[in-house]
Amino acid sequence: MIEIKNLCKSFGDKDVLKDISTVFESGKTNLIIGQSGSGKTVLVKNLVGLLTPTSGHVLYDGRDFVNMEKKEQIMLRREMGMIFQSAALFDSLTVLENVMFPLDMFSSMNLTDRIKRARFCLDRVNLVDAEKKYPAEISGGMQKRVAIARAIALNPKYLFCDEPNSGLDPKTSLVIDALLHSITHEFNITTIINTHDMNSVMGIGENIIFIYEGKKEWQGISADIMNSTNERLTDFIFASDLLKKMRAAVKGKE
Numbered sequence: 001m002i003e004i005k006n007l008c009k010s011f012g013d014k015d016v017l018k019d020i021s022t023v024f025e026s027g028k029t030n031l032i033i034g035q036s037g038s039g040k041t042v043l044v045k046n047l048v049g050l051l052t053p054t055s056g057h058v059l060y061d062g063r064d065f066v067n068m069e070k071k072e073q074i075m076l077r078r079e080m081g082m083i084f085q086s087a088a089l090f091d092s093l094t095v096l097e098n099v100m101f102p103l104d105m106f107s108s109m110n111l112t113d114r115i116k117r118a119r120f121c122l123d124r125v126n127l128v129d130a131e132k133k134y135p136a137e138i139s140g141g142m143q144k145r146v147a148i149a150r151a152i153a154l155n156p157k158y159l160f161c162d163e164p165n166s167g168l169d170p171k172t173s174l175v176i177d178a179l180l181h182s183i184t185h186e187f188n189i190t191t192i193i194n195t196h197d198m199n200s201v202m203g204i205g206e207n208i209i210f211i212y213e214g215k216k217e218w219q220g221i222s223a224d225i226m227n228s229t230n231e232r233l234t235d236f237i238f239a240s241d242l243l244k245k246m247r248a249a250v251k252g253k254e
């Protein structure tokens, strides 16, 4: 579980995050949504320590990340897995070597166990057959799956995903969403996904926070979104005609 208490972040006189408090529960896919420039990336950067909050607290299962010693922060970071917008794989390493990378860097396992663990993770994302391939030889969706396998290699308690579906077609995006959702449940991870993808919101939004101009404007689950009366949220969610029609259809059935 990650608890955020009164988090503020300013750059000079520009207040980007304004008094955000929320809880991201473990074993759930927690989504952060909001318009471009609303502060989603800055929020996640503050959570993982790439930025330091101007004020407020970030508690990882009760541990105050902002105020702990640097050494403790480094240890805690090892409990975090990250999936970047681009899969960010190493081009010169094979798929297996990419997944082994965090194990090589941060685990004390011997080579046989590292290979075994990497293969387990690749199996989990259905990619064992691709282990000898290089990133350039596999599709974007497969690259994302490698990135997921690499992110879970060290058994993270917390998983951060920045736009995991960017650049993927809708069908492949569903595969990635389903994978993130099942891994989150299977390993009881606190997963935080920064997304613009409305399919993800409706499909795996077990806890959604909507950021508007740096403030937490709304929090709920995907089922609540359809009936939300928050105008800023509905403006954001129902920006597309398709979703407006879906909403009308749902309301018509009630």
Ligand SMILES: Nc1ncnc2c1ncn2[C@@H]1O[C@H](COP(=O)(O)OP(=O)(O)OP(=O)(O)O)[C@@H](O)[C@H]1O
Pocket: 011, 014, 016, 034, 035, 036, 037, 038, 039, 040, 041, 042, 043
């Ligand atoms: N290092 C920085 N210095 C000054 N301003 C910054 C810095 N980083 C981000 N900002 C500002 O913070 C605001 C929020 O940016 P952020 O990248 O978090 O938006 P976002 O919601 O993630 O947008 P997108 O969906 O387009 O990625 C923007 O106005 C941005 O210009």
